[in-house]
Amino acid sequence: MNNGSPERLLESNYLLVSSSFRMYKQTITDRIETHWHDFFEMGCIVSGTGRHIVNGQTFRLQPGMVFLLTTADFHELIPDEGQTIELFDFIFNDSLLRPAIYESIFGQAGLFIHTFASEHAQKMESEFTLLWNESQHWQFGSEIIVQGSFERIVVDLVRQMGMNEPCDPNDSRAPMHPSVRKALLYIQHHFREPVSLACAADYAGLSANYLSECFRKQVGISFQEYLNERRLQFASALVRSSDLPITEVCFAAGFNTIPHFDRTFKRKFGCSPREYRKQGS
């Protein structure tokens, strides 16, 4: 894959039909080009150094780094000269995500990537080793152990990312309508696909009109505006971090037509996607 076009890794090629997850131990000596998945990926760097570029943002890749990528993220791994990177790679689909975990992942806009310090890094590595051992020697109770271990890692990561701040009891704002929250999660998960208000409303359990009304009241912008914002965020990162043709970026971000993509892009960034790429290079 040398044409600058990110590869999309499909669940059917990496996950077994019978299982909601699969684990790999990877050894990387050469650059892994930009790609994304239609499954989730959680990794832990065991040894080696390099660069990890996620959604166009560069992170120092080193032992202790734990990351969790959703279907909306794309990334690239580049080992330093002469370095060999070893990592645990845990991939999974929706069915492993209980609602509370699902909400903690999709309820936030930030990236789930953190490099744990010495003792904490060892603890994370042990947790991944436990996952690895259980997945290699499946026996009674393995499912429970894997689920628990996986959730502990996610919770630890969420805590490190500072996304666990308790609600301020003095905060007078009304709590978010559960259906609006569901709709937000639906967008986070599906924005690269054809998303309609009707689908989101169906998922949230409200009529389309009422969801539209509640959405604007609680989020501050309309359903469509929010969806476009999410798509533009993804598209702008992809424009700057890949050589993918603008047309491909447009479709990859969930836009269905070039004119509309161009119009909304210009409205937000003040220039066309092509000009935006030139400015960034």
Next chain:
DNA sequence: CTCTGCTTCGGAGTTGGAGG
């Protein structure tokens, strides 16, 4: 030939009001 940008028009989304 490929990629990008523009125009047009039908259909989907938004919004406000009425009512259960």
Next chain:
DNA sequence: CCTCCAACTCCGAAGCAGAG
């Protein structure tokens, strides 16, 4: 709290043209 309706707004598909 929620649905339904109607009027309005805006998105997206299709088609075409220009640049490289």
